[in-house]
Amino acid sequence: MALKVDHVSYLYEEGMPLSRKALDDICLDIPQDQFIGVIGHTGSGKSTLMQHLNGLLTPTEGHIYYMGRDISAKDFDRKMLRSKVGLVFQYPEHQLFETDVFADVCFGPKNLGLPKEEIEGRAGEALEKVGIPREMYSMSPFELSGGQKRRVAIAGVLAMQPEILILDEPTAGLDPRGREEILDQIRQLRRQTHITVLLVSHSMEDVAEYVDRIIVMNQGRIMYDDVPKAVFAHYRELEQVGLAAPQVTYIMNALKESGLEVDTQATTIQEAACSLRKVFSAVGR
Numbered sequence: 001m002a003l004k005v006d007h008v009s010y011l012y013e014e015g016m017p018l019s020r021k022a023l024d025d026i027c028l029d030i031p032q033d034q035f036i037g038v039i040g041h042t043g044s045g046k047s048t049l050m051q052h053l054n055g056l057l058t059p060t061e062g063h064i065y066y067m068g069r070d071i072s073a074k075d076f077d078r079k080m081l082r083s084k085v086g087l088v089f090q091y092p093e094h095q096l097f098e099t100d101v102f103a104d105v106c107f108g109p110k111n112l113g114l115p116k117e118e119i120e121g122r123a124g125e126a127l128e129k130v131g132i133p134r135e136m137y138s139m140s141p142f143e144l145s146g147g148q149k150r151r152v153a154i155a156g157v158l159a160m161q162p163e164i165l166i167l168d169e170p171t172a173g174l175d176p177r178g179r180e181e182i183l184d185q186i187r188q189l190r191r192q193t194h195i196t197v198l199l200v201s202h203s204m205e206d207v208a209e210y211v212d213r214i215i216v217m218n219q220g221r222i223m224y225d226d227v228p229k230a231v232f233a234h235y236r237e238l239e240q241v242g243l244a245a246p247q248v249t250y251i252m253n254a255l256k257e258s259g260l261e262v263d264t265q266a267t268t269i270q271e272a273a274c275s276l277r278k279v280f281s282a283v284g285r
Contacts, residue, residue, distance in 0.1 A: 002164060002196060003030040003053055003085070008062035009220075010048060022048045024220040026062070032163065033194045035187075037207035037228075040217030041242040046200050047090075049217065050166050053198075054085035083112060086157035088150075090169040090200075095153045096141035101132065104141050104152060108160040119159075126158040129189055131181075147178035151185070158189075164196040171206060179203070183210055208232065208246045208267035216243070229265040248272045 005028035013019045023045050030036065030053075040046045051057045052064055055071050055078045064071050071081055089095055098104035105123040114122075127137065130151040136144070141152055150170055157165060167186070171179040187210055190197055201207050207214055207228065214231040216224040218241045224231045232238075235245035235253075246267050252275070255262045263275035 002032045002067065004028070004065040004068075005030075005049075005052070006063045006065065008049075008052060008059045008064060010052065010057060011060045014060055022220055023052070023059075026220075026222060028215070028222065028225070030164070030196060030198070032196055034196050034213060035190055035211045036196070036198045037211035037214045038198055038200045038217065039202070039204070039207055039214060039243060040223075044217040045220040046217045047168055048220075050087065050168055050198065050200060053164070053166060054087050055081050056087070083108070083160040084162050085164045085166065086160055086162035087166045088153050088157050088168065088170060090172055095156060096149060099140065100138050101127070101141055101144070101152050102137040105155045105159050108156055112160070122159040122161065123155070126155040127152075129158060129185075129192070130155045131185055145178075147174050147182060150174070150182055154186075162195065164198070166198045166200070168200045169202065170199070171201070171203065179206065186210070204232075204244055204246045205248075208248070228267050232267050233265060 005026050008023055008026045009021060010023040011019050012022050026049060038046045038050070048057065052059060058072055066081055066085065069076055071078070096104055098107055102120075102123055105126055106119050109119045109122045132148065132151055132155060136148070141149060144152065154165075154167070154170070170186070171182055174182065183206060186197060186199070189195065199207070199211060211228065214224065214226065214228050215222060216231060216238070223237075223241065224234060232245040232249050235249050238244060248266055248269060248271070249264070252262050252264045252266050252272055256264050260279055262279055263271065266272040266275050
């Protein structure tokens, strides 16, 4: 198992009068080569959990293991962990600070003490993977559009050659085309590298379309952890904690209630269309 979260709890401002429990007895296995969606309303603990996975935060209780080793152990190399478990924050400005795009992507591998040739090779390869053209390499990161900034931030983490990539709301604030481009790029990256991806998102449509598994966070605990169809079958329960299912789920359930024998477990437009074709084909026979 690449990462194992073992009964982890976390208190903000521990020991203070206003301390609060952000994570409550979390147990989780994250294997290699899986695309995982992490959803939950604001304050549910999802971003706090992600920051534990690469050692930015230390559990108040419990342990996190990377390749079987406790990341809180005194002799554990946190620098190595952050090169293997890469985290891209919601706002790319927090991770972009060099004078040009290429130098920014070189920063991470440079800190690993690699030779100049390897650093530049990694940076070029990472930028190519996220679809940044060469003519942008010399531009300031702050001259780029929101979507381009996200890509450069992702490239900066990819240049470290991580085994696990954590993306915290990578499509927030982007228009539909920008969202689709970013997520398609991530899906293509996974196919090329078999990297594990954890996608934190508020978009149920995005999660339904792209991930293999969904972790639902609520009040610092894991509410559901299953394949998308199984999770979204609980759409009424999700509504009670401020979440929802993809629009397709509601449409298919409404059609079912009206008497059509459609697949209510369809979570994408393609699956819904396939189900409807079967229904109308049967009616026409």
